[in-house]
Amino acid sequence: MIQQLKKLVFLVLIITAIACEKDDAIIDSEVTTPTIETPFLEGFSDNFGAEITRSFIGTIIDNNRQPIDGVQVTIGSSTAITDTNGIFIIDDATVNERFAYIKASKIGYIHGSRALVPTLGANKVTIMLLEETVAGTTTSGTSETISLSNGASVSLNGEYIKEDGSPYQGTVDVILHHLDPVDPEVNEQMPGMLYAANANGEERLLQTLGMLAVELRGTNGEDINLADGTTAEIRIPVDASLMDSAPNIIPLWYFDEERGFWVEDGEATLIGNEYVGTVTHFSFWNCDIPAEAISLCITITSQDGGPLSNTYVGITSENYGTRYGITNSLGIVCGLVPHNESLIVSGGLNCSAGDTIFSENIGPFSSDTNIEITPTYSEANEETITGIFTNCDGDLITNGYVEVTHGGNQYVDLVQDGTYEINFIRCSEDEVFTINAVNNDTFQSSGEINYTFTSPITNLTAISSCDEIIQFITYQIDDNPTISYLSITQAFDDPNLFLSGSSQDGAISFAIANITNSESELLTIFLEDANGDSIDPPLGDTLNMTLNVTSVGEYEEYIDANFSGTYTNISDNTTHTLDGAIHVIRYF
Known part of the structure; x- marks a missing residue:
C-alpha cells in the first residue's frame, strides 16, 4: 500500500471543524494574497x-x-478558537450545498484552510498548519534565489510593495514550503481542496504534481509582495514516481485565500x-492537470445497518489519482471526483501500514450522485463506544466532545x-483505548x-x-439511568494486592483482587438500583462479570477498570445486565 500511495496524487474530500476554548494567543487573521483582477470568475460561485x-x-x-491551541477558525461569519486539544466546534455555520470553506490562522504559522462538500451531521476535518520557517533572507533592490534542499526555489528581482x-x-524574510503529492500528509497541509476555476471561469478538479507556498x-x-509589473521564477520538483504522467507544459494555479479555491494563472515548463x-x-x-468534476456523496453502513463513522475512504481514478475523506457521524463522506471516470472506493485506511480492508468498483458518474455501500471484510472489527457525559453535579453536558485514542488513531465526536x-473500524489487536x-x-x-x-x-x-x-x-443496570458516585473513599490494599474502596456514604463498595495480574477478578460489588435502594442480595454471590483492569x-496515580455482565436477583429470580467503570487513585 505504501508503494501505491507514492504513485497517487492526493485530494481532500471531506473535512471537519470544532469549537473550543478561547485563548490569549495573538491571532493573525488577515489574508496576505493581494487582490487580483479576475473578471472571468464572475458568476463562478453559482457552482456552489x-x-x-x-x-x-x-x-x-x-x-x-x-x-x-489558540488557533482562530472561521467558516463564513462563524468563528471559534481551538482548545488545548487543538479541537474546535462550529454549529450551524452558513455554507453552500457544494462548498464550505474553513480558514485557520495563528501567529507563527502560515495560513491554513480546507474546503469541502458539506454533509448532514458533524463534518469532520483535520488541518495541519505549517510553521513560518524562514528559508532565506534578502534585501530590496537585490536579486536573490532562495532554495530548499530538495531543489524547490524562488528567484526574486528585489522589487516589493507593502499591503x-x-x-x-x-530586509525580506522568505518563507518557503514545498508540498509533495506523494507525501501522505499533503491532504492535511494543502489549502482548500483541489477545486479550481480555469482561465475561462469553468469548474475543474485538479491532479497536483507539486505545490509551493511562498x-x-x-x-x-x-x-x-512583488511590486506591480514585476515577476518571480518558481521551481517545483516532481517526484520520480510521477514523471511518467508529467506533461511538458502544465497549467499554473494559485490559491485564492479570500474565495477558498484555486485559480488558473499561467503555465510551467518541465525542465529535467x-x-x-x-x-x-x-x-x-500549484502545478496541476485539470479535469471536469462532479460531487459524489457515499454513505458507508456497518454490517448491522448502522452508519460507519470515522472511516477513512479513498476514491481512486486511474487517470486522476486518489482523493481521501473520512466519514462523519452519519457515515457520510462527500467530495469532488472526476466526471465520467470508473472509480474504486476503498476504506479502513487507518489500519496497519495504511492497508485497505475493503474495496469496490463504482461509477462512472456524469452528474452529482449519492450512493450507499455496505462493505464486507474479515480482517477488522467494528467497535462502538457509547456513554453519558455529565458535570460534577450530575447534569448532562450538552456542549462538548469526546476524544478516543486507539492504535495511534484519534476519533473525535x-x-x-x-x-x-x-x-470505527478497529484493526489493531490492542484491547485498551x-x-x-x-x-x-x-x-x-x-x-x-x-x-x-x-x-x-x-x-x-x-x-x-x-x-x-x-x-x-459509575454503572448502569439494564436500560435504567446511569448511576454515578463521584466521592470515593481512598482505595487501599492488603499484602495480596487487594484493592477496595467505597463511596463516602457507604452506599456502594467494590473489591478487586490481583489488580496487577491479567486474571484480575471482581470479587464483590455492592450497588444501588435506580431508586437508590440497595440491590438484594449482594452481588458477590451472583456475579457473572467480565472485569478489565486497563491501567x-x-x-x-490512577487505577482504571471497567466491568460488564449479568447478575441474578435471588429475591425475584430475575436476571439483569450490568455495565460499569471504576476510576480510583492508587494508595499503595
Whole structure:
C-alpha cells in the first residue's frame, strides 16, 4: 500500500471543524494574497449551490501531529478558537450545498484552510498548519534565489510593495514550503481542496504534481509582495514516481485565500525533473492537470445497518489519482471526483501500514450522485463506544466532545444531549483505548481514562468533567439511568494486592483482587438500583462479570477498570445486565 500511495496524487474530500476554548494567543487573521483582477470568475460561485447551515468539528495540528491551541477558525461569519486539544466546534455555520470553506490562522504559522462538500451531521476535518520557517533572507533592490534542499526555489528581482501598495525598502524574510503529492500528509497541509476555476471561469478538479507556498515578511514582520509589473521564477520538483504522467507544459494555479479555491494563472515548463514558471504575486502555487468534476456523496453502513463513522475512504481514478475523506457521524463522506471516470472506493485506511480492508468498483458518474455501500471484510472489527457525559453535579453536558485514542488513531465526536456514540473500524489487536471528554461550556475535562473494549459495543455509562481530577464509580443496570458516585473513599490494599474502596456514604463498595495480574477478578460489588435502594442480595454471590483492569498507575496515580455482565436477583429470580467503570487513585 505504501508503494501505491507514492504513485497517487492526493485530494481532500471531506473535512471537519470544532469549537473550543478561547485563548490569549495573538491571532493573525488577515489574508496576505493581494487582490487580483479576475473578471472571468464572475458568476463562478453559482457552482456552489444554495446557502445552507451545517455543523463542523475539527482538529488543528502542527507538522509533528501535535495539537495547536489558540488557533482562530472561521467558516463564513462563524468563528471559534481551538482548545488545548487543538479541537474546535462550529454549529450551524452558513455554507453552500457544494462548498464550505474553513480558514485557520495563528501567529507563527502560515495560513491554513480546507474546503469541502458539506454533509448532514458533524463534518469532520483535520488541518495541519505549517510553521513560518524562514528559508532565506534578502534585501530590496537585490536579486536573490532562495532554495530548499530538495531543489524547490524562488528567484526574486528585489522589487516589493507593502499591503497598502506603497514601495517597500529593507530586509525580506522568505518563507518557503514545498508540498509533495506523494507525501501522505499533503491532504492535511494543502489549502482548500483541489477545486479550481480555469482561465475561462469553468469548474475543474485538479491532479497536483507539486505545490509551493511562498510568503514574504518585512523588517517588522509585515506582509509584503512583488511590486506591480514585476515577476518571480518558481521551481517545483516532481517526484520520480510521477514523471511518467508529467506533461511538458502544465497549467499554473494559485490559491485564492479570500474565495477558498484555486485559480488558473499561467503555465510551467518541465525542465529535467522540475516545473519552472513565472508568477506575479505570492500565495500557494500549484502545478496541476485539470479535469471536469462532479460531487459524489457515499454513505458507508456497518454490517448491522448502522452508519460507519470515522472511516477513512479513498476514491481512486486511474487517470486522476486518489482523493481521501473520512466519514462523519452519519457515515457520510462527500467530495469532488472526476466526471465520467470508473472509480474504486476503498476504506479502513487507518489500519496497519495504511492497508485497505475493503474495496469496490463504482461509477462512472456524469452528474452529482449519492450512493450507499455496505462493505464486507474479515480482517477488522467494528467497535462502538457509547456513554453519558455529565458535570460534577450530575447534569448532562450538552456542549462538548469526546476524544478516543486507539492504535495511534484519534476519533473525535460531539456530545449531544449528554450522550455520545463513536464507532470505527478497529484493526489493531490492542484491547485498551483511552477516552477524554471535554465540556466546552466550562473547558473542564474528564482527563484521559483507559478502558478495555467489550466488543462490539462498549458502554462506558457516565463520565464527568470537574475542576479537579476525581475518583468515581459509575454503572448502569439494564436500560435504567446511569448511576454515578463521584466521592470515593481512598482505595487501599492488603499484602495480596487487594484493592477496595467505597463511596463516602457507604452506599456502594467494590473489591478487586490481583489488580496487577491479567486474571484480575471482581470479587464483590455492592450497588444501588435506580431508586437508590440497595440491590438484594449482594452481588458477590451472583456475579457473572467480565472485569478489565486497563491501567495501574504508580502511587497516587490512577487505577482504571471497567466491568460488564449479568447478575441474578435471588429475591425475584430475575436476571439483569450490568455495565460499569471504576476510576480510583492508587494508595499503595
